[in-house]
Amino acid sequence: MSRPAVLITAALLVALPQPDALARRPGRSGPSSPSSTEASVTALSTHPVLAPWTGPYGGVPPFDRIDADQLAPGLREAMAMYRAEIDAIAHARGKATFDNTIAALEDAGRALSRVMAVYGIYTSNLSSPAVQAVEAELEPELAGFFDAITQNDALFARVEDVYTRRDKAGLTPEQQRLVWLVYTRFVRQGAKLDADSKTRLSAINQELAGLYTQFSKHLLADEDTAITLAETDLAGLSASTRAAMATAATERGLDGQWVVVNTRSSVDPFLTESSRRDLRERVWRAFVNRGDNGGETDNNAIITRILALRAERAKLLGYPTHAHWRLEPSMAHTPERAMALMEAVWGPAVAKVHAEVADMQAIADARGDGITIAPWDYHFYQELVRKDRYDFDQNVLRPYLQLENLREGMFWMAGELYGLHFTAVTDVPVYHPDVRVWKVTDGDGALVGLWYFDPYARSGKRSGAWMNAYRDQERFHGEVTTIVSNNANFVKGAPGEPVLVSWDDAETLFHEFGHALHGLLSDVTYPTVAGTSVPRDYVEFPSQLHEHWLGTPEILSRFARHVETGEPLPQALIDKLHAASTFNQGFGTVEYLASALIDMKLHLAGDTPIDPDAFERDTLAALGMPDELVMRHRTPQFGHVFSGDGYSAGYYSYLWADTLTADAAEAFVEAGSMYDAATAKRLVDDVLSVGNTIDPADGFRAFRGRDVSIDALMRDRGLVPAE
Numbered sequence: 001m002s003r004p005a006v007l008i009t010a011a012l013l014v015a016l017p018q019p020d021a022l023a024r025r026p027g028r029s030g031p032s033s034p035s036s037t038e039a040s041v042t043a044l045s046t047h048p049v050l051a052p053w054t055g056p057y058g059g060v061p062p063f064d065r066i067d068a069d070q071l072a073p074g075l076r077e078a079m080a081m082y083r084a085e086i087d088a089i090a091h092a093r094g095k096a097t098f099d100n101t102i103a104a105l106e107d108a109g110r111a112l113s114r115v116m117a118v119y120g121i122y123t124s125n126l127s128s129p130a131v132q133a134v135e136a137e138l139e140p141e142l143a144g145f146f147d148a149i150t151q152n153d154a155l156f157a158r159v160e161d162v163y164t165r166r167d168k169a170g171l172t173p174e175q176q177r178l179v180w181l182v183y184t185r186f187v188r189q190g191a192k193l194d195a196d197s198k199t200r201l202s203a204i205n206q207e208l209a210g211l212y213t214q215f216s217k218h219l220l221a222d223e224d225t226a227i228t229l230a231e232t233d234l235a236g237l238s239a240s241t242r243a244a245m246a247t248a249a250t251e252r253g254l255d256g257q258w259v260v261v262n263t264r265s266s267v268d269p270f271l272t273e274s275s276r277r278d279l280r281e282r283v284w285r286a287f288v289n290r291g292d293n294g295g296e297t298d299n300n301a302i303i304t305r306i307l308a309l310r311a312e313r314a315k316l317l318g319y320p321t322h323a324h325w326r327l328e329p330s331m332a333h334t335p336e337r338a339m340a341l342m343e344a345v346w347g348p349a350v351a352k353v354h355a356e357v358a359d360m361q362a363i364a365d366a367r368g369d370g371i372t373i374a375p376w377d378y379h380f381y382q383e384l385v386r387k388d389r390y391d392f393d394q395n396v397l398r399p400y401l402q403l404e405n406l407r408e409g410m411f412w413m414a415g416e417l418y419g420l421h422f423t424a425v426t427d428v429p430v431y432h433p434d435v436r437v438w439k440v441t442d443g444d445g446a447l448v449g450l451w452y453f454d455p456y457a458r459s460g461k462r463s464g465a466w467m468n469a470y471r472d473q474e475r476f477h478g479e480v481t482t483i484v485s486n487n488a489n490f491v492k493g494a495p496g497e498p499v500l501v502s503w504d505d506a507e508t509l510f511h512e513f514g515h516a517l518h519g520l521l522s523d524v525t526y527p528t529v530a531g532t533s534v535p536r537d538y539v540e541f542p543s544q545l546h547e548h549w550l551g552t553p554e555i556l557s558r559f560a561r562h563v564e565t566g567e568p569l570p571q572a573l574i575d576k577l578h579a580a581s582t583f584n585q586g587f588g589t590v591e592y593l594a595s596a597l598i599d600m601k602l603h604l605a606g607d608t609p610i611d612p613d614a615f616e617r618d619t620l621a622a623l624g625m626p627d628e629l630v631m632r633h634r635t636p637q638f639g640h641v642f643s644g645d646g647y648s649a650g651y652y653s654y655l656w657a658d659t660l661t662a663d664a665a666e667a668f669v670e671a672g673s674m675y676d677a678a679t680a681k682r683l684v685d686d687v688l689s690v691g692n693t694i695d696p697a698d699g700f701r702a703f704r705g706r707d708v709s710i711d712a713l714m715r716d717r718g719l720v721p722a723e
């Protein structure tokens with residue numbers, strides 16, 4: 001069983017609950033009648049958060065009857081229920097079989113799965129000091145609980161028994177893979193260790209859970225600081241940036257002033273637009289030093305401890321390093337293969353940065369600015385180059401990019417490619433008035449699932465964008481349709497005013513919708529292998545691929561219409577957009593890769609104690625990191641890696657998946673259209689519908705007719721391969 005998967009974008013991430021690849025996944029509640037154990041325990045419970053979901057569409061979360069007070073008691077009661085179910089499976093009479101062991105595990109923990117789905121929503125979408133207190137209390141408890149399951153000797157003995165006889169048991173290919181996955185996950189979590197090692201492993205996991213929560217808390221505290229400015233400090237800033245800064249000031253009780261909040265969404269526009277170099281430097285320094293300022297919110301000691309515990313855990317489990325342990329079940333399989341991809345791209349990307357810096361320096365010199373490009377200058381001069389070279393200002397796109405039209409465009413895309421239909425429904429409860437729900441049906445009108453959309457920023461909601469599944473598709477006890485959600489942080493306008501977004505935000509919208517489609521198109525038997533439950537370095541492939549449809553003429557001509565005139569986006573602007581598509585890819589690739597390389601090297605370093613600042617400085621120097629930019633996420637603020645295990649030694653995944661993405665997009669181009677029916681059908685058959693029922697490399701090969709090639713990625717980013 002696993003925590004509800006939360007899939008986040010590389011561009012927009014802050015610390016979010018991380019999915020983890022542990023051997024844990026409670027089954028999901030379905031429309032079928034609750035099992036007898038469930039019915040009896042539910043009868044004792046006073047918490048609606050535990051009850052099987054009822055209502056239309058195979059049952060929906062009863063948000064109208066749930067509140068935060070139910071989370072802690074609900075989680076504890078659900079853990080107790082799951083523990084009882086596990087005991088029954090572990091001590092069943094007779095020989096272990098697929099049905100009484102593996103399938104029984106799939107059917108266990110359904111109440112916990114329901115509570116975890118709601119808990120995930122409260123911690124990501126509805127967080128408050130009370131919810132944070134529940135989180136701090138429950139995370140170590142949950143870590144210990146899940147360890148107890150993987151360390152249950154009687155249970156593992158039965159799993160192992162089924163595993164050793166799997167070839168002769170007449171199982172389907174999906175069942176065989178499920179047996180292999182369950183067994184492997186148990187072993188990877190220490191099921192074969194001796195008693196002392198198991199005790200130590202569990203202590204490590206619980207200490208780590210506490211450290212992850214502390215890391216996130218420190219980061220949030222540093223991001224909640226702000227630099228206050230006066231009207232004379234606003235030179236160069238656009239009206240929309242000034243307005244956002246004034247709103248942020250008012251929220252802090254600083255009426256009539258302007259603040260730059262220490263978050264990426266506030267800092268990036270300031271660095272791009274402000275002509276005050278002194279202030280750019282001040283804002284930049286505050287941002288890149290999050291978690292690295294000494295004092296109560298400093299993350300360095302926490303990181304040193306996390307790395308030591310991870311290295312110790314890897315050794316206990318029989319792996320040379322944490323990176324080797326983490327990558328074993330990934331598509332890359334080994335750190336060496338992930339490093340090889342990163343190193344192939346690093347040199348060409350650094351070369352492109354040097355070219356970009358030369359362009360910027362030339363403009364600065366021509367203007368007589370008398371400066372040498374520094375990291376706080378990059379965004380500012382890059383915009384000047386963009387305007388100079390491509391005569392293209394991204395802001396002119398905004399009036400054409402209305403959130404609701406783009407949403408309709410995504411629905412249209414899903415209809416063209418996959419025959420899906422989206423119909424708004426109002427007969428299910430939601431957890432906030434901003435949330436809307438659509439019913440998804442196929443060409444025959446059969447229910448495929450529900451799509452919940454929570455688009456707007458608000459207090460208590462994490463920043464960034466993400467997808468998660470409240471319920472996975474499955475059918476081994478009857479057809480269960482999925483419930484997926486997309487979440488974003490768009491700024492809500494006045495009532496009735498259309499919400500306009502940037503091109504990057506529009507891409508993110510399509511990205512998250514790609515994750516949602518991966519969940520919706522799932523067509524498997526068992527929930528553990530459904531939808532997005534695939535390796536970390538494969539899961540971003542379907543999402544990144546769907547970004548490619550935003551720029552198609554079919555979408556732009558129909559859905560990118562001017563907010564006032566209704567005119568479609570002019571072809572001349574589309575041409576400029578495409579011409580500028582490789583612009584600044586040196587910066588984007590190097591700031592990302594520097595983080596990905598540091599992540600991998602930190603987790604390959606073994607068990608020598610690590611000083612994060614020194615390690616980062618020395619490693620970047622050895623790599624030849626250009627002076628004019630920094631890592632996208634410096635170590636003390638690297639939430640992907642230190643607010644959970646999920647992306648640790650895994651930040652490379654975005655590049656790995658993007659290599660698949662670029663290559664897959666070219667399959668459509670080669671077929672003559674991004675809407676080519678045969679190619680779309682192969683994508684469904686070999687990638688989107690199969691979840692984790694097959695090896696990802698096999699799925700990609702079936703779709704593309706060959707193994708992945710790096711060439712398309714290099715073309716996409718305008719990089720020249722090293723000779």
Ligand SMILES: [Zn+2]
Nearest residue numbers: 007008009543
């Ligand atoms: Zn994603």
